[in-house]
Amino acid sequence: MIETAEGDRLDAKDACGFAETCSALLILAKPGIVAAVTLSGFTGMVVAQRGLPQMETALPCSASLLLMTAGSAIVNNVLDRHLDEQMDRLAPRSAALKRVGSGKVLATAVALIFAAVALASATLNLRVTLLLVAASLSYTLYYTLFLKRHTHWAAVLGGLPGAFPVLIGHAAFQPHPGRASLVLFLIMLIWQPPHFWLLALLHRDEYRAAGVPVLPLIKGERFTRKCIYLGVSCLLPASLLLHLAGICSAGYAAAATLLGCAYLFACHHFMVDNNRAAFRCSIAYLLLLFSMIVIDLTT
Template identity: 50%
Template sequence: MIKAAEHNGIPVKEAAPAALLLALLRVGKPAIAAALTLAGFTGMVTAAHGPPQGEIAVSCLTSLFLMSTAAAVVNNVLDRAMDEEMERVSKRSEALRCVGSGRALSWAFALALTAIAISAATLNPLTTLLLVAASAGYAFHYTVFLKRRTPWGALFGIVPGALPVLIGQSAVSPAINSAALALFLVMVVWQPPHFWLLSLAHLDQYRTARIPVLPVAKGIPFTAGCIYLGVAALFPALFILYKSGAFSLSFLTASFAVTLFYYLVCYRVLSVGPVSPAPFRMSIAYLLLIFLLVIAGHCL
């Protein structure tokens, strides 16, 4: 049963425990947390040149998932006013109203403390430091400062989203190697066009919410040009990853083929308009395929 209540003067729905748990999970952006956890696992595989040690893998991936979830919850609370103007996140906004901002922040604090405790007890200090830096960078530096003040937030705020690769690497070995840094570079290069594709697919909503994303500030043609450059930059980034010595020519060929297809999808859709969500979805699939190619290159 759901009844009306108030939290900080804002109507909040008091839900049954099962509905409350579902709302908490939704506010934590589980799909994004899972993707970041996969990035961490890919970093671990790169460092170990194969499957990582079981106990280390469990500790690292658990702490990474929990910390990613905590950062996502804080992001949702800080962005709640803007998100209310955007249909694409309406389910998350409804979930946050159900949970309430105070309870959501308490949940995020508990998750973050648990993640730090697991990492500090079972992993090395560098991993814990990177874990905290990634979470704080996304939840505060990007959300509070960059997102609200510059159309280049997706470019200047790329480091936290790429750090999971180094978190996974450092959990296996505190001495971060060239292959992990190259994979980190791929993640850095991938992020800006990914977000610009998202902002193009929901341009009217970003404009209504007064979020100064690149297509709102600079227009669609300029943003499309930046996306082409960003996707094209993945080719040299992947070549650097290949030259790190950890991957075969088969990996380079397959990753280049996937990148070319990604580029062609972007060009085909953006050159004819109106912009559809297809390139954004392709961007997600692309990164997952690159991760799988990296994992397969070390484990098969």
């Protein structure tokens, strides 16, 4: 059982209103991550169907992903609340958690997760449901409680929850994982470490204050930059596997090549003096790549 800090409890006279509660929960649900996960899952659906998926399956699958991701993100905030208080960039989340109270926030998270499982169980197949549960548990327990606190390689070893959504989307339409879904899974596994390391470089002093052993603090900035270059370089051949496997067109391959080279150039250019821009380029790369896959297979 997760204990609620005494300072997180709110007296009735201080309890925030419905609108304020919803606003705080929205912050804690990490909407940017929810949007990226939903896009990843939808890309898995498109790849499974080689075109636009049927809405009667795509909608409950997307809703299940959205609910599960939001619930897991909120649980992550509760589990990490003492670490987050040491990090200035997470001040809005810490304030939102204190405003609503850890008990109410955790109850909401559990409700969202159960709703995701119930929806998937009622409308989708067993494999989708099991993958949703695996994604949530691997994020909240395996990554948040164990890897993040004990190893500077957490971004590598903890990539599974971030890569599961493409498998979930694919599993909603295909009984068995295929080459396409495994390529998407590989892309997500490769993309996540350099993405996080860019963030760690940008906020390494805050991670030091929180006692989180991120790569720049343990191995140094120079070693971290080399690892980022290596990861970004591996994304280009990984993205081209979709064309080599006969899934996406030559037009996609050309666009993916240009995008991969642009991302690598952006890392080299911006990491000299602007890690924030490099981090934003990382987000843009994934959104553009998955958008290109969807467009290529639906047009």
